[in-house]
Amino acid sequence: MQIPQLNKYSLTFPHPQDANEDGILAWGGDLNPSRLLRAYQNGIFPWYNKDEPILWWSPDPRLIMEINDFKLSRSLRKKLNKFEYKFDTNFSKVIRRCGSINRKDQQESWIQKDIIEAFEELHAMGIAHSIETYQDGELVGGVYGLVVGKVFCGESMFADVSNASKASYAILVRHLKKWGYEFIDCQVPTRHLKSLGAKEVSKSYFLDRLQKVNMDTIDHRWEIIDA
Secondary structure, three states: OOOOEEOOOOOOOOOHHHOOOOOEEEEEOOOOHHHHHHHHHOOOEEOOOOOOOOEEEOOOOEEEEEHHHOOOOHHHHHHHHHOEEEEOOOHHHHHHHHHHOOEOOEOOOOOOHHHHHHHHHHHHOOOEEEEEEEEOOEEEEEEEEEEEOOEEEEEEEEEOOOOHHHHHHHHHHHHHHHHOOOEEEEEOOOHHHHHOOOEEEOHHHHHHHHHHHOOOOOOOOOOOOOO
16 A cells, blocks of 8 residues: 655545554644644644654554543552652753653654754744653653644653652643543553553544544633642
8 A cells, every 4th residue: 555645735534534553544744733733633643753754653553541430559649749740940951851761662752853843933923832750859750742633642751750640640630630621642552551440442443432422512721730
């Protein structure tokens, strides 16, 4: 199957169900905010390595976290009070730390300069957000992603001290639940996220759920209510 190239003058994507068996739907285009937002509204996301063209993905199965399925272990619950939390006060540092950490079986991060700049622009527009964990005034963990209707599309997380990223995630889930979000799009299956309660679903199920909620809007401020 030949992977289609996007027209740089059009925001149109192939249908997500037309992705190949690896989940790759298209290549090319750019990372302007309108294209990125259109992509995420249709269950598509960019993921590629340095010196590669932009690759657009819509994998099957898809990993999602139902808000009520998050597993907050007793040990993590006890550790939440060790940290302080903030939303959107240090987005640029969070995404850069996510891009700089070494990950198992990964030679280099896909969170490169063009991805960082694109998401910083989405953050300035109020679409991308970060949840940050602090200890003794220092940023030690965090999660970032973007909002599509009632769905939070999680992109990456980091931790400089034990449990800092899990704590960020727990606080994020707690607030998403209070604000009325439906689920978190975790994109591709990972053992770590499955251990926290995420589950694999078919692409058709995911797209159906996304279609029902991605145009709804929730009026709230991204600030800590209850940490």
